[in-house]
Amino acid sequence: MADFEPVLSRNWNIPDSHTLKVYESRGGYQAAKKALAMDPDAIVNIVKESELRGRGGAGFPCGLKWTFLPKDRKETLMCVNGDESEPATFNNRLLIEKDPHQFIEGILISCFATKASTAYVYLRFEYIEAYRIMERAIAEARAAGHLGKNIYGSGFDLEVYCHRGAGAYICGEETGLIESLEGKRGWPRIKPPFPAIEGAFRKPTVVNNVETLCCVPHIVERGAAWFKSIGVPKSYGPKLYCVSGHVNKQVCVELPLGVSTRELIDRHAGGVWKGRKAKGAVPGGISMGLLSADELDTPLDFESLRKPNCLGLGTAAVTVIDDKTSIVDYLYNTCRFFAHESCGQCTPCREGTGWFYKMIKRIRSGGGRIEDLDIMHHMAENLGIIPGTTICGLADGAAWPVKNAIAKFRGEFEDYIRQHQAPKARITALQENIAHGVRADGDTSMPAVDGPPNLIPPGAVVLRSPRPDSA
Numbered sequence: 001m002a003d004f005e006p007v008l009s010r011n012w013n014i015p016d017s018h019t020l021k022v023y024e025s026r027g028g029y030q031a032a033k034k035a036l037a038m039d040p041d042a043i044v045n046i047v048k049e050s051e052l053r054g055r056g057g058a059g060f061p062c063g064l065k066w067t068f069l070p071k072d073r074k075e076t077l078m079c080v081n082g083d084e085s086e087p088a089t090f091n092n093r094l095l096i097e098k099d100p101h102q103f104i105e106g107i108l109i110s111c112f113a114t115k116a117s118t119a120y121v122y123l124r125f126e127y128i129e130a131y132r133i134m135e136r137a138i139a140e141a142r143a144a145g146h147l148g149k150n151i152y153g154s155g156f157d158l159e160v161y162c163h164r165g166a167g168a169y170i171c172g173e174e175t176g177l178i179e180s181l182e183g184k185r186g187w188p189r190i191k192p193p194f195p196a197i198e199g200a201f202r203k204p205t206v207v208n209n210v211e212t213l214c215c216v217p218h219i220v221e222r223g224a225a226w227f228k229s230i231g232v233p234k235s236y237g238p239k240l241y242c243v244s245g246h247v248n249k250q251v252c253v254e255l256p257l258g259v260s261t262r263e264l265i266d267r268h269a270g271g272v273w274k275g276r277k278a279k280g281a282v283p284g285g286i287s288m289g290l291l292s293a294d295e296l297d298t299p300l301d302f303e304s305l306r307k308p309n310c311l312g313l314g315t316a317a318v319t320v321i322d323d324k325t326s327i328v329d330y331l332y333n334t335c336r337f338f339a340h341e342s343c344g345q346c347t348p349c350r351e352g353t354g355w356f357y358k359m360i361k362r363i364r365s366g367g368g369r370i371e372d373l374d375i376m377h378h379m380a381e382n383l384g385i386i387p388g389t390t391i392c393g394l395a396d397g398a399a400w401p402v403k404n405a406i407a408k409f410r411g412e413f414e415d416y417i418r419q420h421q422a423p424k425a426r427i428t429a430l431q432e433n434i435a436h437g438v439r440a441d442g443d444t445s446m447p448a449v450d451g452p453p454n455l456i457p458p459g460a461v462v463l464r465s466p467r468p469d470s471a
């Protein structure tokens with residue numbers, strides 16, 4: 001990969017790369033000028049030919065998605081997904097902070113192609129710096145005639161608005177995002193209808209990720225064949241890989257799709273920290289599952305991750321876990337996240353994520369049984385949009401780490417359960433406490449999954465918790 005020339009991050013090291021002046025001096029907005037002189041459908045076709053797949057998580061072909069818009073539509077809306085809520089993922093933030101005009105150019109061309117005259121950029125709430133940079137860049141682009149009315153004399157109008165997110169993981173799911181944008185609770189909608197038919201404000205809507213749209217100007221400028229010359233079959237183009245966790249250097253690096261986790265760790269992230277070895281790695285955000293140490297050579301692309309039974313490439317955010325880390329702790333943190341983030345609409349997800357959390361918490365506290373592993377694995381097999389029991393993919397993302405961790409590290413779980421077996425009276429107390437949502441383990445950082453509020457001082461052992469109705 002030594003001769004790979006960065007595409008999306010090519011301006012990042014240039015001083016003031018976020019300004020219009022620098023962007024234009026590097027050839028910026030030339031692709032937009034070329035595109036706005038073309039027929040919109042011709043741009044859709046180029047993007048289709050490039051086989052650009054969405055970078056937001058699902059990897060759905062971008063050009064194909066654009067063709068789902070009704071032919072006779074009167075109005076189209078564009079929602080750009082910058083919620084970036086998948087843990088350990090930070091490439092969208094960098095794309096906006098370091099080169100906002102590349103992003104605006106991507107929005108402009110994509111809106112022209114899909115005939116959308118309004119674009120909403122839904123930005124993660126915590127990204128205050130990205131929000132400020134984006135607001136400034138929109139104003140600059142507008143003043144220079146790249147946005148607004150009759151852009152480049154083409155007759156095409158476009159306004160771009162930034163909308164700050166609601167601080168929940170579920171607002172990254174495209175229909176949760178739309179509900180949130182409309183000012184409601186971010187509850188995903190049942191599909192169909194898909195957003196292309198009925199999306200924001202019930203109008204045909206395109207939802208795309210920030211990185212997906214940043215690829216578009218380069219495809220228009222250099223052609224579909226150029227784009228397909230990068231990467232591996234069925235996974236074309238450049239990709240921003242985030243690497244964090246137990247590595248010497250946390251990085252976001254741009255490479256052709258298809259590099260392996262091992263290459264990311266060894267060549268780009270300075271190796272595993274403290275001279276240790278990797279026990280495993282999360283391949284693309286925690287919802288994608290877990291790779292064991294002997295699976296680290298798997299190419300990180302849209303297809304290859306099926307072989308080690310991961311959910312997919314996701315956001316291509318790799319988190320490395322060193323060999324001194326307990327796999328029980330990994331799963332505890334993961335299940336805690338999903339129990340907290342489930343929106344609660346679907347019973348299997350609401351209850352399932354809560355049960356995962358309670359069970360792994362009991363295992364971690366010394367109250368585990370070997371059969372708990374089978375129960376958790378069985379639950380994980382039946383939870384999510386893939387088995388068809390939930391509205392959205394959050395539940396699949398919650399289930400996959402459970403399935404992978406138990407299947408790939410069962411020996412470690414069993415050893416842990418045996419070695420940490422607490423006395424029987426303590427186990428009964430733990431089961432009671434956890435079942436009633438009362439914390440006796442000092443973990444007060446998160447509200448109970450259900451049950452009464454925590455009135456028990458950290459560290460206290462409680463044999464029977466008060467029921468809300470027992471007062």
Ligand SMILES: Cc1cc2nc3c(=O)[nH]c(=O)nc-3n(C[C@H](O)[C@H](O)[C@H](O)COP(=O)(O)O)c2cc1C
Nearest residue numbers: 054055056081084085172173174208209212393394
């Ligand atoms: C629980 C959940 C969270 C998601 N979070 C994000 C997110 O933060 N950013 C994102 O772009 N896509 C996210 N997605 C995927 C979106 O639903 C959608 O597929 C994506 O924004 C489409 O853009 P793309 O086709 O360009 O990838 C999430 C999906 C789920 C199920």
Ligand code: SF4
Nearest residue numbers: 343345346349390392
């Ligand atoms: S799967 Fe979970 S997060 Fe998604 S809609 Fe259902 S309850 Fe909400």
